[in-house]
Amino acid sequence: MWYPESALTHLECPHCGKHFNADEVQSFCQDCCEPLLARYDLVSARATLTRESLVTRPSGIWRWSEIMPVRAPAFRLTLGEGATPLLKAVNLGQTLGLTELYIKDESANPTGSFKARGLAIAVARAVELGLRSFVIPTAGNAGGALAAYAARACAQAHVFMLVDAPMSNQIEVKMFGAELVLVDGLISDAARLAGEASRLHGWFDVSTFKEPYRCEGKKTLGLELAEALSWDLPDVIIYPTGGGTGLVGMWKAFQELEQLGFIGSKRPRMVSVQAEGCAPIVRALTGNNDRAQFWDGASTIASGLRVPGVFADRLVLSAIRESNGTALAVSDDAILICQRELAASEGIFASPEGAATLAATRQLLASGWLNKDERVVLFNTGSGLKSL
Ligand SMILES: *Cc1c(COP(=O)(O)O)cnc(C)c1O
Ligand SMILES: [Zn+2]
Numbered sequence: 001m002w003y004p005e006s007a008l009t010h011l012e013c014p015h016c017g018k019h020f021n022a023d024e025v026q027s028f029c030q031d032c033c034e035p036l037l038a039r040y041d042l043v044s045a046r047a048t049l050t051r052e053s054l055v056t057r058p059s060g061i062w063r064w065s066e067i068m069p070v071r072a073p074a075f076r077l078t079l080g081e082g083a084t085p086l087l088k089a090v091n092l093g094q095t096l097g098l099t100e101l102y103i104k105d106e107s108a109n110p111t112g113s114f115k116a117r118g119l120a121i122a123v124a125r126a127v128e129l130g131l132r133s134f135v136i137p138t139a140g141n142a143g144g145a146l147a148a149y150a151a152r153a154c155a156q157a158h159v160f161m162l163v164d165a166p167m168s169n170q171i172e173v174k175m176f177g178a179e180l181v182l183v184d185g186l187i188s189d190a191a192r193l194a195g196e197a198s199r200l201h202g203w204f205d206v207s208t209f210k211e212p213y214r215c216e217g218k219k220t221l222g223l224e225l226a227e228a229l230s231w232d233l234p235d236v237i238i239y240p241t242g243g244g245t246g247l248v249g250m251w252k253a254f255q256e257l258e259q260l261g262f263i264g265s266k267r268p269r270m271v272s273v274q275a276e277g278c279a280p281i282v283r284a285l286t287g288n289n290d291r292a293q294f295w296d297g298a299s300t301i302a303s304g305l306r307v308p309g310v311f312a313d314r315l316v317l318s319a320i321r322e323s324n325g326t327a328l329a330v331s332d333d334a335i336l337i338c339q340r341e342l343a344a345s346e347g348i349f350a351s352p353e354g355a356a357t358l359a360a361t362r363q364l365l366a367s368g369w370l371n372k373d374e375r376v377v378l379f380n381t382g383s384g385l386k387s388l
């Protein structure tokens with residue numbers, strides 16, 4: 001299948017506005033210590049990326065080729081990621097009294113989590129720019145996804161994973177032929193070690209938001225959601241937040257879709273769900289700060305939410321605020337109860353992070369923040385099978 005080429009023009013620091021050459025390897029804005037965002041010529045993209053043209057394109061992340069950063073078709077790496085179902089949760093909706101409850105179920109992605117979307121794009125673009133060795137710090141799923149896409153691209157992956165990561169993650173990394181280094185500490189310790197290894201060995205560091213393209217892969221969550229709802233965005237999106245790539249990616253997707261003429265200015269209220277044992281975004285939002293302070297002693301069974309230092313904190317917080325959204329923390333006990341409830345009532349065995357969104361929904365209904373007739377989308381970001 002032929003897809004039009006990428007309309008990628010440059011990378012931009014959202015803080016100082018400085019432009020960076022997108023056809024050279026970039027990490028983040030060193031002046032501001034902020035992520036770089038990919039920018040596209042949306043006027044030219046608009047000529048070919050239309051509702052009509054989408055109808056004829058196969059599903060998956062590459063159908064959005066104009067607003068994806070890979071230029072040469074040969075580098076469009078895939079393991080069949082994306083195109084996940086948006087399921088109406090009728091049973092759960094009835095129990096909760098919500099008339100329009102949906103679950104975007106990411107568990108069918110390669111390696112069982114939505115990390116596949118980001119790493120497919122990040123590895124594809126890096127390989128296109130000539131890189132062949134990667135390093136990543138991970139609580140589990142990002143390492144598995146990197147290892148899979150590196151294998152597919154004939155590249156090397158070095159994965160710094162927390163020792164208490166689920167066994168499925170440790171095994172998959174080794175199965176994919178990557179190097180697995182177990183780290184006794186927090187994700188911030190793994191990130192430091194990965195950074196040192198990157199400088200020492202010249203491996204490209206694909207840590208969350210320390211390179212520009214994982215966010216572009218996560219953007220496809222928002223694109224697919226908009227398309228599945230016939231370009232009428234939901235009222236509320238409830239998203240389990242660790243590093244925040246999905247939340248920032250979706251917010252960016254909506255901006256681009258508006259400029260492309262697919263949607264209007266209406267936006268969902270973005271809800272960030274964290275764990276009580278690690279809730280830096282919730283604390284910053286309730287404390288009216290534009291930065292999130294490091295969360296000491298982070299602990300939760302939802303390993304994807306155990307991110308005490310959020311590199312893209314400014315972007316995450318501004319997306320929540322601009323959307324009139326909110327952030328809230330849920331307990332591990334509530335996560336486990338909701339994991340069971342979600343599985344038994346809808347047939348979806350969610351990851352703990354995904355189950356956290358149901359716990360949050362209950363809280364938001366109880367406080368009156370959610371109205372029963374609103375269209376609400378929960379994100380199940382991974383399969384429960386990965387965290388057995
Ligand atoms: C990484 C991860 C998250 C958190 O995602 P961010 O985009 O980093 O906020 C949530 N759920 C699962 C299953 C994850 O692996
Ligand atoms: Zn900057």
